[in-house]
Amino acid sequence: MQSFMYFNPTKLLFGKGQLGQLSKEVTKYGEKVLLVYGGGSIKRNGVYDEVTNILKAADVEWVELDGVEPNPRVTTVRKGIEICKEENVDFVLAIGGGSVIDCTKAIVVGAKTDVDVWDIISRKVRATDGLPYGSIVTIAGTGAEMSLSSVISDWKTKDKRAWVSSFSRAKFAIIDPTFMTSVPIEQTVNGAVDAMSHVLEHYFHSEENTPIQDQFCESVLRTLIDVTPKLLNDLENYKHRETVAYASTIALSDQLNMGFIGDWGTHHIDHALSAVHDVPHGGGMAILFPHWMHYVLDETNVMRFKQLATNVLLIDSEGKSDMEVAREGIDLLATTWASWGAPSKLSDYNITEETLPLIAEKTIETQPKCGNFKRLTEQDVVEIVKSSL
Amino acid sequence: MQSFMYFNPTKLLFGKGQLGQLSKEVTKYGEKVLLVYGGGSIKRNGVYDEVTNILKAADVEWVELDGVEPNPRVTTVRKGIEICKEENVDFVLAIGGGSVIDCTKAIVVGAKTDVDVWDIISRKVRATDGLPYGSIVTIAGTGAEMSLSSVISDWKTKDKRAWVSSFSRAKFAIIDPTFMTSVPIEQTVNGAVDAMSHVLEHYFHSEENTPIQDQFCESVLRTLIDVTPKLLNDLENYKHRETVAYASTIALSDQLNMGFIGDWGTHHIDHALSAVHDVPHGGGMAILFPHWMHYVLDETNVMRFKQLATNVLLIDSEGKSDMEVAREGIDLLATTWASWGAPSKLSDYNITEETLPLIAEKTIETQPKCGNFKRLTEQDVVEIVKSSL
Numbered sequence: 001m002q003s004f005m006y007f008n009p010t011k012l013l014f015g016k017g018q019l020g021q022l023s024k025e026v027t028k029y030g031e032k033v034l035l036v037y038g039g040g041s042i043k044r045n046g047v048y049d050e051v052t053n054i055l056k057a058a059d060v061e062w063v064e065l066d067g068v069e070p071n072p073r074v075t076t077v078r079k080g081i082e083i084c085k086e087e088n089v090d091f092v093l094a095i096g097g098g099s100v101i102d103c104t105k106a107i108v109v110g111a112k113t114d115v116d117v118w119d120i121i122s123r124k125v126r127a128t129d130g131l132p133y134g135s136i137v138t139i140a141g142t143g144a145e146m147s148l149s150s151v152i153s154d155w156k157t158k159d160k161r162a163w164v165s166s167f168s169r170a171k172f173a174i175i176d177p178t179f180m181t182s183v184p185i186e187q188t189v190n191g192a193v194d195a196m197s198h199v200l201e202h203y204f205h206s207e208e209n210t211p212i213q214d215q216f217c218e219s220v221l222r223t224l225i226d227v228t229p230k231l232l233n234d235l236e237n238y239k240h241r242e243t244v245a246y247a248s249t250i251a252l253s254d255q256l257n258m259g260f261i262g263d264w265g266t267h268h269i270d271h272a273l274s275a276v277h278d279v280p281h282g283g284g285m286a287i288l289f290p291h292w293m294h295y296v297l298d299e300t301n302v303m304r305f306k307q308l309a310t311n312v313l314l315i316d317s318e319g320k321s322d323m324e325v326a327r328e329g330i331d332l333l334a335t336t337w338a339s340w341g342a343p344s345k346l347s348d349y350n351i352t353e354e355t356l357p358l359i360a361e362k363t364i365e366t367q368p369k370c371g372n373f374k375r376l377t378e379q380d381v382v383e384i385v386k387s388s389l
Numbered sequence: 390m391q392s393f394m395y396f397n398p399t400k401l402l403f404g405k406g407q408l409g410q411l412s413k414e415v416t417k418y419g420e421k422v423l424l425v426y427g428g429g430s431i432k433r434n435g436v437y438d439e440v441t442n443i444l445k446a447a448d449v450e451w452v453e454l455d456g457v458e459p460n461p462r463v464t465t466v467r468k469g470i471e472i473c474k475e476e477n478v479d480f481v482l483a484i485g486g487g488s489v490i491d492c493t494k495a496i497v498v499g500a501k502t503d504v505d506v507w508d509i510i511s512r513k514v515r516a517t518d519g520l521p522y523g524s525i526v527t528i529a530g531t532g533a534e535m536s537l538s539s540v541i542s543d544w545k546t547k548d549k550r551a552w553v554s555s556f557s558r559a560k561f562a563i564i565d566p567t568f569m570t571s572v573p574i575e576q577t578v579n580g581a582v583d584a585m586s587h588v589l590e591h592y593f594h595s596e597e598n599t600p601i602q603d604q605f606c607e608s609v610l611r612t613l614i615d616v617t618p619k620l621l622n623d624l625e626n627y628k629h630r631e632t633v634a635y636a637s638t639i640a641l642s643d644q645l646n647m648g649f650i651g652d653w654g655t656h657h658i659d660h661a662l663s664a665v666h667d668v669p670h671g672g673g674m675a676i677l678f679p680h681w682m683h684y685v686l687d688e689t690n691v692m693r694f695k696q697l698a699t700n701v702l703l704i705d706s707e708g709k710s711d712m713e714v715a716r717e718g719i720d721l722l723a724t725t726w727a728s729w730g731a732p733s734k735l736s737d738y739n740i741t742e743e744t745l746p747l748i749a750e751k752t753i754e755t756q757p758k759c760g761n762f763k764r765l766t767e768q769d770v771v772e773i774v775k776s777s778l
Binding site: 247 | 390391392393394395396397398400402403404405406407410598600601604608609612615616628632635636644647648
């Protein structure tokens with residue numbers, strides 16, 4: 001492995017009843033809180049009421065930013081920053097899934113500077129400070145709660161950027177799988193695919209001597225393949241919600257990729273794809289990942305794909321060539337996701353060849369060094385997206 | 390799983406060259422440092438010179454506490470506390486393995502109170518503050534660098550206590566496996582057994598729905614069984630040192646046991662054993678664990694032992710009863726450790742029946758609730774230790 005630094009001081013409060021810790025945690029950091037949330041599902045499932053009752057009981061004042069989009073926009077981030085500055089907010093509380101948390105990460109760094117936040121998101125300027133924040137996770141998948149990274153879109157320019165800052169680390173994450181039992185089936189599928197796609201990005205690295213990390217990745221992937229269909233047949237099953245929630249948090253907690261950097265090329269392509277077409281991240285990944293795999297698979301890296309096929313997809317390799325086993329694994333991954341109801345081609349989102357050059361151009365423009373396991377050119381991206389149509 | 394809190398803010402700096410981060414890290418916290426180390430191996434292998442040169446270059450003053458014992462004594466802890474108070478030490482730097490780090494954990498809390506430190510170690514008084522500290526790990530095995538717990542002995546009363554405090558968490562841990570290539574074979578074996586014994590303690594829990602955690606434990610165990618004999622045949626092999634060092638840090642980092650508490654009964658017995666006989670922890674665990682397993686194994690828990698046998702020891706279960714598979718797994722674990730040169734019976738340390746009642750009494754006196762997977766009485770401890778003679 002490479003030399004590495006692992007530092008993840010986010011306090012993870014996981015399981016039934018952990019909202020009971022909220023008051024103690026929030027009052028450590030703030031007296032005036034900005035609540036950030038999305039389309040209002042937290043009002044329907046009672047989480048909003050629970051949270052605001054806790055804040056009232058703790059004499060904590062709050063203001064609100066609602067309506068954060070599934071692919072959060074910089075315009076919404078700017079609104080949140082404005083509220084923080086006008087209202088002297090000293091703590092931000094995200095309630096939702098990855099979009100709400102990603103938006104919050106940008107708000108907290110933007111609130112402590114006069115620089116326009118897009119300059120930070122587009123990596124022109126480094127953040128130098130950030131408000132403290134915590135999150136209450138109501139949708140599993142993105143793992144945003146234990147990670148530094150955030151993805152924000154500028155809808156006007158059709159730009160979508162992934163960025164990180166050491167100031168975008170949450171103080172705490174409260175994850176009660178009870179809150180997830182009402183998540184609809186499509187978002188549940190997208191979340192499971194999203195979590196798997198993070199683990200797969202880690203898994204496709206080129207570093208030597210990582211037996212523990214590789215087996216950890218395989219453990220999470222196998223578990224999600226086992227549990228997700230059970231959950232989809234029984235959406236209110238607490239035990240399965242718990243497993244998927246735990247898997248998705250661990251997937252992006254930096255605990256699976258100590259000592260190496262995964263590929264992430266498919267993520268870059270999906271960011272460009274959804275900047276242009278606003279497709280859900282998990283859906284985009286379900287389509288793109290198997291096509292990326294088939295495209296980059298060759299004689300030099302076939303053993304990695306074979307390992308995935310045998311250890312995760314449990315393909316029997318008896319009497320087959322390495323390449324056959326590898327391809328069978330990729331196909332089984334694709335059909336597994338399709339069997340959950342995930343999209344398998346871009347035409348499922350009415351995307352045609354027309355925007356293909358734009359998607360490829362934006363991928364490489366945003367990420368000139370696209371992919372670590374396999375470096376991709378703009379033409380490579382064109383081919384991968386074309387095969388996904 | 391149970392609801393849980395995971396919070397581990399120790400910064401892990403792992404790999405070749407990470408000592409280069411020392412100056413930056415130490416100067417964040419202190420101007421006057423106490424160096425804590427053991428019998429002087431760090432002077433022979435050059436680590437002492439490297440560290441002190443870094444401190445000199447950073448204009449950091451230091452004082453020293455050397456001679457920390459393999460089972461660190463409270464008398465040594467008290468010496469360290471006295472130095473901290475007299476010299477106005479504001480940061481402590483442990484250089485060594487688990488004993489040095491455990492001693493340091495007690496020094497940092499003792500240095501911030503007028504209470505005698507044994508009252509904190511014996512859990513009469515709670516620590517309310519602690520000096521910041523970091524560690525440079527030169528021997529793998531105990532995982533003390535990312536954990537809260539510490540074990541300290543009072544040699545006069547033959548008491549050995551495990552204790553924890555939220556103030557005993559390190560600010561950073563520097564682990565460069567290069568420093569470990571000169572560790573002698575016996576300590577290397579003990580370290581690998583110690584790391585495995587931590588994972589085994591986690592593994593024997595009674596909580597439901599922990600598929601990811603269980604597979605993580607199995608991954609670390611399988612890897613240590615695979616890599617340790619290779620390392621023992623090639624002690625200077627960096628790659629194998631790296632794997633064992635990584636495994637032992639992760640084993641006690643709280644990352645493998647989120648949502649449940651393992652057994653820890655065997656650890657409690659070993660603490661009493663070594664309080665009476667001063668045997669090395671890894672050696673004691675190699676002897677006691679298989680005997681604990683055979684003793685507690687019954688029809689109600691046989692599937693857990695079978696899972697260990699098939700998933701970790703890779704026993705073929707074809708045509709065998711669950712109990713046969715379970716017992717075969719335990720025996721293979723014992724012979725594996727013996728094949729590395731670990732002791733397999735207490736007579737290897739010249740321990741006879743004579744002290745058996747004292748060991749059992751001390752175990753239960755120190756830990757009245759001994760064992761979570763299986764609660765042990767004093768008579769149970771007698772039987773387990775007797776079978777280990």
